[in-house]
Amino acid sequence: MRYTFFVFIFFLATIVSAQTENITAAKELAQRVIPTYANKIKFENISASSEKDVFEIESANKNIVIKGNSVNAMAVGLNYYLRNYCHTDISWYRNEKPVLPLTVPVIQGKIRKESRCSERFFLNYCTFGYTMTWWQWSDWQWFIDWMALNGINMPLAITGQEAIWYKVWKKFGLTDDQIRSYFTGPAYLPWHRMSNIDHWDGPLPHSWLNNQLELQKKIVRRERELGMKPVLPAFAGHVPELLKTKYPNAKITSLGDWSGFSNKYDSYFLDPFDSLFKPIQRAFLDEQTKAFGTNHIYGTDPFNEVTPPSWEPSYLADVSKIIYSSMTETDPAAEWLQMGWIFYNQKDHWTNERIKAYLDAVPQGKMSILDYFCDNTEVWKLTDSFYGQPYIWCYLGNFGGNTMMSGNLKEVERRMENTFVNGGNNMKGVGSTTEGFGVNPIMYEYVFDKAWSHGPVDVEKWVSSWSERRYGRKNDTVSKAWDILLNTTYSGSAGLGRATLTNARPGLAGHNSWTTNPAINYDNKDLLKAWQLLSEIKGSPPSVYYYDVVDVGRQVLGNYFSVLRDRFTGCYNKKDLAGLKRNGDAMLALLNDMDRLLATNQNCLLGDWIETARELGVNEKEKNYYEEDARKIITVWGEPGRHLTDYANRSLAGLTKTYYRGRWKLFVDDVEKSLQDSRAFNDSAFAKKLTDFEDQWTKGKEKYASKPLGDCMVISRMLINKYATEIENGKQPVVPGN
Structure with missing residues (x-):
């Protein structure tokens, strides 16, 4: 007793x-x-x-x-x-x-x-490359507070894992140089962690390992203080190729090339049936738990955008069983969080039979699925609600951190409400898997606000409330502007490769593959009206409001750039040299004007991105290394002229003026010269020149402003006066599908 x-x-x-x-x-x-x-x-x-x-x-x-x-x-x-x-x-x-x-x-x-659901998830492996690479504790502290205020209680927490892997691979016999060369450069670590690429832009400095280890300790401590359950990584089979030199009988195979990278950057996969698999899992989880503790939820994602050794359902089931058992043998309370992206991205291969085998191999309730891209395809509808395993409805909304105003609020409301009502009892939460954030904040706050709704939300009223707090009080002019935004930029779905033509590799027609800008479903004159309304406000509204003014203005100018390019092309086709020069000059002037507008906002500065990267270097060599890494990820991405160029394009002051305008000036000059010489513009020769320019830019050391320049409202009004008549009398931008 x-x-x-x-x-x-x-x-x-x-x-x-x-x-x-x-x-x-x-x-x-x-x-x-x-x-x-x-x-x-x-x-x-x-x-x-x-x-x-x-x-x-x-x-x-x-x-x-x-x-x-x-x-x-x-x-x-x-x-x-x-x-x-x-x-x-x-x-x-x-x-x-x-x-x-x-x-x-x-x-x-x-x-x-x-709350309407128990779990609210946030982040994507990619966000740690496109947004958070260079963050220090002051950035993380504010962001974690923001997550708490928005009810997020299950954040992905993958910072600092390389320091853990370093200790593990040392235990398994690899040298310092072999391990650090296996890792990629800092901005590319998400794709290394997802088993897509090894070695690229490495080796990773020791100082990076130490810095990120200490940073992660602070991150997970604060997240837990605020009631969150950080999702830590677990071993999914990705190993260094050189592990074969220590364990020649281990079943280690290449996962093949990824997104056009040379095969020297291939990742390697240890067969889960190999006797080495479980010891590696145990070593990693033990070291990770010692450093960061655990909430027993592990993000484990084999076969992300790569092909498994076999598509046989029985093989996939066995892989699933072994990965889960390898976790529970170390942590009996382990739960597995699986990205549902693989079921969307390789939907032709991941048939229902294969998905069911893979999911059923784990006890019910011990594997949760992130339905990753529900703004495009809700996989729960195609798989009998993931065959009973718990899942989380996720809004993705942005790829690569692209600076594009987009997102369909009303459609997101319909889909989320339908999932709450008809998604099954195993629908346990909502979340966002955005690849890069900092754009379209309205979409993400709406998604997490919906987790506390009970029944349908009146989207118009919600947006009216949003506009009220963006300005600080009720204002009819601001309300009218946001009503226009709801029915223009926020009435069409977001998606892959979103950008205005300003950020695309130049050409006489069309858009580059990663700046496809699918058909704009609104008239740019309407968006101009919203910009005019937002720019009428006097006084000093909150700084979040200034961001909206810059963002809307950038989008209006970016849309209009397509009109100028098409006029330029028309003049080329008609052999009108005077018209060609006039429109070419107008294109380059607009890019300067866009850069000037962007320069007024702290959140739109290339200089800030580069400076924060350099701050992490402990000496000049490291600072230069981090700067080049930071320049590459938002421009060429990988090897020069390869598949992913411009994937992570974004409109930043400095980047717009030197990189995007630099490319368009090369183009304008070459096309003008070809017309003057009475010869056809040579696309292939220009492509080579463009690739050389891009590669050289990533190696540059030019200084860019890291603090805002100019008055946002003054410059905004000046640009409206300059462009309004042209836009109102101009044509719709010509885009694919129109």
């Missing part, structure tokens, strides 16, 4: 301790995000009737009281108050600080909200 009593007391003390920690973490979050209000916000614990989170907010004794059953719920409650009562938006950019009313707004009555 006495033993039972002490067990009960211990159990009670544990609960009280956890509740105290929740309140402390919530208070510290408020202090970091809204320090001027923090002493007016009180947090308390409440119980929930189910596994789903719940919060309550109300005013009491001149304070705002926020209650939640978890610190994550408390954070969402805080964000609900800031959005709906303070009319402020907490941006995912740490430089965009919220603007709060001078007096703390009062809540009438009590607000209570319960």
Whole structure:
């Protein structure tokens, strides 16, 4: 009896301790995000009737009281108050600080909200290359707070794993040079982790390993403080080719070339049936747990964009069984989180029979699937809801960090609501798998807000509320602008290869493959009107509002560039040299103007991207190495002239003026010269010249501004005056499909 009593007391003390920690973490979050209000916000614990989170907010004794059953719920409650009562938006950019009313707004009555699902996932392996490569703790700290405020409780946490693998491969007999040369350059580590490429842009410096190891410790500690369950990696079979020199009988095979890379960058796969597989898994999980702890959820993704050794359903089932058992033999509580991207990306091979065999091989509830690209294809509908395994509905929305205003809010609402109603009891959450963020914030905040809805959401009202907090108060002009945006840029689906023609490799017709810009389903004159409305505002609205002005203006100018290019081509076809020169000059002038607009915003600067990369270097050699890595990933991507050039294109000040405009100037000059010489423009000769230019640019050391230049509103109004008449009287951009 006495033993039972002490067990009960211990159990009670544990609960009280956890509740105290929740309140402390919530208070510290408020202090970091809204320090001027923090002493007016009180947090308390409440119980929930189910596994789903719940919060309550109300005013009491001149304070705002926020209650939640978890610190994550408390954070969402805080964000609900800031959005709906303070009319402020907490941006995912740490430089965009919220603007709060001078007096703390009062809540009438009590607000209570319960989450509609238990899991809210965020991130993609690729995000760690396209967005987060050069982040330091100050960036991560703000971002983790943003995730908490938006209710995310299952973030992908793959930073620092190379330091763990370094220790593992040392145990298995490889040398320092062999291991660091096996890794890729920093920006390319996501694709190394996904077994796509080895060696490219390596070897990885020791200082990088040490820096990222310590950074990951801080990341997972803070995520857990805020009620999140970090998803850590596990071994899926990817090994160094040189492991064969130590274990000549091991079944190690090449996974083949990936995205046009030379075969010297191939990745290698250890057959899960090989006796070496489980010892490697154990060594990795042991080392990782010692360094980072564990929440027992592991992202494990064999065969991502590569071909398995066999497509036989029985083979795929056996692979699945062995990977799962290799995890549970080290961590009996292990759960497997699998990217559903493979089922979409290789849908011709991943038949239902093969998917079912692969999923059924793991006990029900022990493997969860990220339905990765639901804004395009909802795989749950094609697989009988993943044959009973839990799954998470995910919005992808952006590939490579492309700077394109796009996303279909109303269609996302329809799909999410339908999944909540008809997706089966094993639908356990929502999430986003964006490859790069920083663009289209409205889409991602909407997706995570939907996790707290109960029934359909009125999208028009939601966007009206969004516009209110972007400006800081209700404003009819801003509301009209956002109504236009809802029915133009945010009425068509996002997708792969999205960019305006400004960012494409130059040509007389069409777009480059990674800047295809599928048919714009709106009139650019309507988007111009939204830009004009946003630019009419006087005074000093919040900095998030300035980002919108720049983003809309950039999109309008980018759309109009297609008109100028097509006029240029028309003049070439008619052998009109004067018209050719006039339109060529106009194209180059527009690129200068776009760069000038982008330069007014901290979040649109190439200089910031490069400077943050250089800051991680411990000496000049490393700084130069990181800079070249940073330049490559957003331009040529891989080997010169290969398949992925421009995949990660984005509109940044400095990049637009020197790289994109540089390419278009080469093109304009060559086409003009060919017309002057009465000869046809030579595409193949120009392509060679273009590849040389791109390669040289990645090796450059030019300095770019890392702080904003100019007044966003003044420059925006000036450009509207310059281009409005032309756009209003011009033609629709000519795009594929029109």
